[in-house]
Amino acid sequence: MPVKQYSWSMCDKLYSYTLIIAEKPKAARRIAEALSNGRARKCLYKREVPYWYFTDGYNYYVVASAVGHLFGLKTNEHGFPVFNYYWAPIWEVDAKAYYAKKYYELLEKLSKKAVLYINACDYDIEGSVIGYMIIRFLGDPRRAKRMKYSSLTNEELRSSFRRLEPLDKPMIEAGMCRHELDWLWGINISRALMRAYKLVTGKRISLSAGRVQSPTLIEVVNREKARRLHIPVPVPSLVVQGKIGDQVVSLELISPKPKSFPEAKSIAEKLRTVGVARIIDVKYKDEYIQPPPPFNLGDLQSEAARIYGYSPARTQRIAEQLYLDALISYPRTNSQKLPPTLNYKEILKKIAGIQGYRLLVEKLFTETSGYLKPRQGVKEDPAHPAIYPTGVKPTKLSADQWKIYDLIVRRFMATFSKPARIRNLKAVMIVDDIKLGFSAKTLMYAGWTYYYPYIDVKTVKLPVIRSGEYVKITRVAVRTSYTPPPKAYTKIGIVKWMEANNIGTEATRARIMETLFTRKYLETRGGKVTVTDLGFSIAETLAKYFSKITSVELTRKFEEYMNDIRMGVRSREQVLDEARKTLLKLIDEYMPNIHNVGVMLAISMGVLKPQNKCSICNREAVDGSNLCVYHKEALENLKSMYNEWRKAIPDITWRQYVEKIAKMKNAGLWVREVAEYLTLNYQRSV
DNA sequence: GCAAGGTC
Numbered sequence: 001m002p003v004k005q006y007s008w009s010m011c012d013k014l015y016s017y018t019l020i021i022a023e024k025p026k027a028a029r030r031i032a033e034a035l036s037n038g039r040a041r042k043c044l045y046k047r048e049v050p051y052w053y054f055t056d057g058y059n060y061y062v063v064a065s066a067v068g069h070l071f072g073l074k075t076n077e078h079g080f081p082v083f084n085y086y087w088a089p090i091w092e093v094d095a096k097a098y099y100a101k102k103y104y105e106l107l108e109k110l111s112k113k114a115v116l117y118i119n120a121c122d123y124d125i126e127g128s129v130i131g132y133m134i135i136r137f138l139g140d141p142r143r144a145k146r147m148k149y150s151s152l153t154n155e156e157l158r159s160s161f162r163r164l165e166p167l168d169k170p171m172i173e174a175g176m177c178r179h180e181l182d183w184l185w186g187i188n189i190s191r192a193l194m195r196a197y198k199l200v201t202g203k204r205i206s207l208s209a210g211r212v213q214s215p216t217l218i219e220v221v222n223r224e225k226a227r228r229l230h231i232p233v234p235v236p237s238l239v240v241q242g243k244i245g246d247q248v249v250s251l252e253l254i255s256p257k258p259k260s261f262p263e264a265k266s267i268a269e270k271l272r273t274v275g276v277a278r279i280i281d282v283k284y285k286d287e288y289i290q291p292p293p294p295f296n297l298g299d300l301q302s303e304a305a306r307i308y309g310y311s312p313a314r315t316q317r318i319a320e321q322l323y324l325d326a327l328i329s330y331p332r333t334n335s336q337k338l339p340p341t342l343n344y345k346e347i348l349k350k351i352a353g354i355q356g357y358r359l360l361v362e363k364l365f366t367e368t369s370g371y372l373k374p375r376q377g378v379k380e381d382p383a384h385p386a387i388y389p390t391g392v393k394p395t396k397l398s399a400d401q402w403k404i405y406d407l408i409v410r411r412f413m414a415t416f417s418k419p420a421r422i423r424n425l426k427a428v429m430i431v432d433d434i435k436l437g438f439s440a441k442t443l444m445y446a447g448w449t450y451y452y453p454y455i456d457v458k459t460v461k462l463p464v465i466r467s468g469e470y471v472k473i474t475r476v477a478v479r480t481s482y483t484p485p486p487k488a489y490t491k492i493g494i495v496k497w498m499e500a501n502n503i504g505t506e507a508t509r510a511r512i513m514e515t516l517f518t519r520k521y522l523e524t525r526g527g528k529v530t531v532t533d534l535g536f537s538i539a540e541t542l543a544k545y546f547s548k549i550t551s552v553e554l555t556r557k558f559e560e561y562m563n564d565i566r567m568g569v570r571s572r573e574q575v576l577d578e579a580r581k582t583l584l585k586l587i588d589e590y591m592p593n594i595h596n597v598g599v600m601l602a603i604s605m606g607v608l609k610p611q612n613k614c615s616i617c618n619r620e621a622v623d624g625s626n627l628c629v630y631h632k633e634a635l636e637n638l639k640s641m642y643n644e645w646r647k648a649i650p651d652i653t654w655r656q657y658v659e660k661i662a663k664m665k666n667a668g669l670w671v672r673e674v675a676e677y678l679t680l681n682y683q684r685s686v
Numbered sequence: 687g688c689a690a691g692g693t694c
Contacts, residue, residue: 024694025694066692066693067692067693068691068692068693069691069692072691072692073689078687080688090692097693097694100693100694121692126692127692129691129692130691130692175691178691179690179691181689182689182691183688183689184689186688186689186690187688187689189688189689190687190689193688194687194688206687206688207687207688208687208688208689209689210689210690211689211690212689213689320693324694332692332693505690505692507691507693508690508691508692511690512689512690515689
């Protein structure tokens with residue numbers, strides 16, 4: 001139903017009404033439509049901030065919205081520890097939130113004549129805080145109610161409106177406490193770090209620590225350390241090729257797996273001598289790959305990274321812009337389900353009108369005979385469905401935007417399509433007591449991959465083979481492979497780790513991860529994440545003095561507190577009191593060492609020379625040694641792994657071993673550096 | 687200036 005728009009002055013004439021406060025404009029609109037049966041009138045404040053009003057014949061109702069948090073925590077104190085803060089309008093805390101001011105002004109104005117306030121923000125602790133702060137500062141909490149709904153459907157909105165509840169005080173307390181705890185921990189430890197640096201260098205830089213960012217940093221640091229300390233161990237393996245039909249293919253050694261090089265050589269010898277393998281088992285097996293569920297934000301981010309190499313933050317930014325242009329639904333969702341009320345056919349018809357999609361849509365309609373049932377995933381989100389295209393025609397998209405939009409449209413279509421069929425061929429063959437394997441696969445029926453063609457299985461011709469046939473062995477070689485180092489993190493890998501450990505939220509993970517890069521704790525090289533010297537120093541400092549903030553357990557603890565507050569087991573003040581005490585104690589223990597921390601940070605920033613320099617890098621050497629902690633550990637690693645090497649190569653000397661490690665790309669950086677250092681010293685001593 | 691959490 002078309003909605004008439006009115007200017008501000010129109011609604012200004014109402015003199016008393018119930019003010020319904022939503023978390024965001026889109027929700028306000030849905031609420032207004034549902035509660036008024038589509039009869040709500042839309043008004044605009046300052047020509048851009050929308051709100052709605054309607055009447056049930058007795059009373060007037062005005063629906064307006066926040067834009068997320070309109071209030072945030074602020075302090076005027078500069079030092080630390082800092083325990084004094086207050087709630088202030090968000091743009092006073094964060095200059096980037098200036099756009100929120102006009103929403104605030106409208107709510108301020110509307111609040112003056114409201115007789116009842118309804119907090120209709122999302123039903124979670126943040127929503128409770130968002131609505132409450134508005135009512136507390138602009139309205140009157142004594143005349144306020146809470147509307148609790150878990151989806152924005154007409155039925156749910158109407159029934160929650162019929163069953164208004166009192167303000168959910170415990171939930172509000174829990175939400176406020178979450179803000180305060182994050183603030184106390186984050187601001188105080190961040191300042192502790194910055195103070196140390198300033199003390200030694202006289203300079204200010206932005207350093208930070210937090211409940212979400214710090215465990216994430218530690219995770220990446222630990223991985224990077226393991227990589228830099230990695231010592232590859234030789235493992236014997238066999239390269240075997242055979243001729244099937246007229247194709248030369250790779251064969252896999254199934255058994256026996258050689259444990260030493262002599263063993264590998266004898267297996268190779270046997271394969272060469274016999275020269276043919278007899279096929280004893282052949283299986284052609286069809287596998288059906290179900291269509292993927294529609295995108296949630298995490299899946300979109302990981303697919304955009306896989307297919308286009310986009311960082312999760314970049315993908316999110318693009319998706320948010322597409323949402324604001326009304327091209328796609330709300331992207332900050334965890335859901336893999338599409339609402340059954342959505343008119344899929346209508347959307348697809350509209351998509352057919354967009355350049356490049358007509359044939360795809362026609363094929364989908366033919367294939368499904370118009371029976372459109374999406375594949376649903378298991379993940380849910382109380383507030384939003386999975387991401388889908390709205391069907392609105394894009395006008396001017398950048399190349400980036402087009403790629404993300406295209407991914408979303410194709411994924412949406414794929415969701416309605418049929419399973420893909422993949423044929424797997426697995427053959428087992430024997431040479432004496434040696435078992436070899438051969439496998440291949442081909443795409444038999446494209447199904448959903450026709451719409452979303454990002455799988456690596458191609459349509460190829462599978463060889464026709466039977467049991468009892470012989471395969472000529474064309475090549476046998478003994479190869480030395482080496483145990484690989486742990487994989488370097490990628491940006492998407494970090495976000496997935498955060499997701500798996502349940503820290504941060506859909507909306508914040510990518511952003512918080514990026515702050516680790518803006519702080520220069522992490523950097524990327526060719527898409528791989530590495531840790532800077534500063535990153536290692538921060539991780540070390542946090543682990544030593546503020547270890548609580550380096551673990552995901554702090555988030556678990558917070559969750560427990562929030563629950564307790566909601567259940568009335570603990571009060572917000574009790575929780576905060578405990579936090580303040582803990583922080584005070586930690587800071588007391590930290591202060592006597594602050595100079596040392598400052599020195600370490602200054603050295604890692606390259607603005608201070610260490611007194612006892614590590615012979616290899618610029619870090620401070622450990623007392624009584626000429627190496628830093630990391631190179632010392634690398635040296636110890638080098639020593640202990642020598643025995644492992646001798647198991648594989650019994651006659652290798654220590655010096656040969658060290659010289660070999662120094663040249664191995666597979667070896668960790670610190671290990672290589674130590675090995676190189678030792679090698680140079682040998683040469684000098686000759 | 688620092689957090690994490692909302693949303694344009």
